[in-house]
Amino acid sequence: MALSRIWSAFIIVAIVVACIKCFFLDQTEIFSWMVIGKADDPTNLTKVDGVIQTCWNAVEMCLKLIGVLAFFMGLMSIAEKAGGIRLLSKIVGPFFSKLFPEIPKGHPATGHMVMNFSANLLGLDNAATPFGLKAMESLQELNPNKETASNSQIMFLCLHAAGLSLIPVSVIALRASSNASDPTDIFIPCLIVTFVGTLTAMLIVSFKQRINIFQPVILGWVLGISAIIGLLVWYITTLNSKDIASFSGTLSSGVILFIVLVILLGGVYKKIDVFDAFVEGAKGGFETAVKIIPYLVGMLVAISMLRTSGTFDVVILGIKNFFTFFGADTRFVEALPTALIRPLSGGGARGMMVDTMTAYGPDSFASKLSGVFQGAADTTFYVIAVYFGSVSVKNTRYAVGTMLLADLAGVCTAIGLAYLFFG
Incomplete structure (x- = not known):
C-alpha cells in the first residue's frame, strides 16, 4: 500500500507541477517533454526521456538483464546441488539466526543473501542482482502470506538497499575521466556513509521486529566487519589513485572469476551434471x-x-531559499540533485553528478559531495520495484519508509563528512 501511494504521488505531483509551469509560466512545451522527452535539458545537460521512451528503456533493461540473470542463476543452481549454499549458510548461520530468526537453520536463503551482500560489498552490480533475486525467491518460500513482505524479506532488502560498498569504482572512474586532481578523495566518505546507512537500516528494522541487536553474536560480527573495513581503509590510503583503480578492478573481476571457478570445481567434485544444473537454473533467470x-x-x-x-x-x-534565509552555508545544495535522484534512478543520478562536475569543476566542493552521494547508496525505488516485483509482493509494509530513512541518514552524514574532508 505504501508503494502504491508513493507511485501515485509521483505521477500526480509531476502532472500538477507541469500544469503550473504550462498555464502560469507559459512553458507550453512541458507536456510534450513529459510524453516524448527532450534531447537537451538545460538544467541537466543530458538527454531526458519521456513516458514512451522510458517504457522502451525499461523493457530493454530487462532484456539485457536476462543474460546476466540466466548466467548467475545457473551458477547458483550448480552451487545448490553441490551443497555450496548449505555450507555457506552454516558458516554465517550463528549471525543470521539472530538477525533473521524466521529462517530455519541451514536454509539456502542464508547462502543466497551472503552471496548478494558479498557482491554488493565489492561493487559487483551485475552479480549482486541475480544473487539478490534468488535470495528473495528463497525467502518467499518461507513467507506465509505471499502478497505481503515477510520480516526476513524486509530486513534483507533494507540492508541491501543501504548499499554497503568498499570501493565506489564507477564514481572514481567518472571523476578520473573529468580530470579531478584526486579522483579517489571520495573513497573514505563513501565507505563511511554506506556503513552508516546500513547500520541505520539494521537498527530501524530490528526495532520494528523487536530483535535485540546487543546480542554477543550480532555485536561480534558487526565489530568484526568494522575492523575489516578499517584495515581496508588503511591499506587504500597507502595507495595512489592509479594503484587504487588497479586494485579495485582486479579485486572486483577476480572475485567473479573466483566464484565461477569454485562453484564449477565443487560441482565436479560432487559428481553432479553441472551443465544440466546450469541450464535448469538459467531458465529461472529468463x-x-x-x-x-x-x-x-x-x-x-x-x-x-x-x-x-x-x-x-x-x-x-x-x-536553497530555506537555508539562505537562516544564513547557513548553501554550498551543499548544489550537489543535492544527485542525492534526490539517486533513490529514483541510478543513471539519472550519474547524469546529475557529471553535470555538477561540468558546471562547478571536478575539484569543487559540490562535485566532491555529489560523488559521495552517487557512491553512497543503492537505487531505492528500483530495488523495491524489481525485488518485490520478482516475487509478486504487493504489501511492502514499512520497507519503503525504512529505506528512505536510511537514505536520509546517509545524505546527512555525507554533508557532514564533506565539510570535514573537503572544507
Whole structure:
C-alpha cells in the first residue's frame, strides 16, 4: 500500500507541477517533454526521456538483464546441488539466526543473501542482482502470506538497499575521466556513509521486529566487519589513485572469476551434471526477467515524469531559499540533485553528478559531495520495484519508509563528512 501511494504521488505531483509551469509560466512545451522527452535539458545537460521512451528503456533493461540473470542463476543452481549454499549458510548461520530468526537453520536463503551482500560489498552490480533475486525467491518460500513482505524479506532488502560498498569504482572512474586532481578523495566518505546507512537500516528494522541487536553474536560480527573495513581503509590510503583503480578492478573481476571457478570445481567434485544444473537454473533467470517488466515500467515512468516536469528544480530551489534565509552555508545544495535522484534512478543520478562536475569543476566542493552521494547508496525505488516485483509482493509494509530513512541518514552524514574532508 505504501508503494502504491508513493507511485501515485509521483505521477500526480509531476502532472500538477507541469500544469503550473504550462498555464502560469507559459512553458507550453512541458507536456510534450513529459510524453516524448527532450534531447537537451538545460538544467541537466543530458538527454531526458519521456513516458514512451522510458517504457522502451525499461523493457530493454530487462532484456539485457536476462543474460546476466540466466548466467548467475545457473551458477547458483550448480552451487545448490553441490551443497555450496548449505555450507555457506552454516558458516554465517550463528549471525543470521539472530538477525533473521524466521529462517530455519541451514536454509539456502542464508547462502543466497551472503552471496548478494558479498557482491554488493565489492561493487559487483551485475552479480549482486541475480544473487539478490534468488535470495528473495528463497525467502518467499518461507513467507506465509505471499502478497505481503515477510520480516526476513524486509530486513534483507533494507540492508541491501543501504548499499554497503568498499570501493565506489564507477564514481572514481567518472571523476578520473573529468580530470579531478584526486579522483579517489571520495573513497573514505563513501565507505563511511554506506556503513552508516546500513547500520541505520539494521537498527530501524530490528526495532520494528523487536530483535535485540546487543546480542554477543550480532555485536561480534558487526565489530568484526568494522575492523575489516578499517584495515581496508588503511591499506587504500597507502595507495595512489592509479594503484587504487588497479586494485579495485582486479579485486572486483577476480572475485567473479573466483566464484565461477569454485562453484564449477565443487560441482565436479560432487559428481553432479553441472551443465544440466546450469541450464535448469538459467531458465529461472529468463522467467524472473520477464516477471519484473511491469513493475519496472511503472516505477521508471513515474520517475521520468518527475524529472521532465521540473519537480526536482522546484524542490532544490525551495531548500536553497530555506537555508539562505537562516544564513547557513548553501554550498551543499548544489550537489543535492544527485542525492534526490539517486533513490529514483541510478543513471539519472550519474547524469546529475557529471553535470555538477561540468558546471562547478571536478575539484569543487559540490562535485566532491555529489560523488559521495552517487557512491553512497543503492537505487531505492528500483530495488523495491524489481525485488518485490520478482516475487509478486504487493504489501511492502514499512520497507519503503525504512529505506528512505536510511537514505536520509546517509545524505546527512555525507554533508557532514564533506565539510570535514573537503572544507
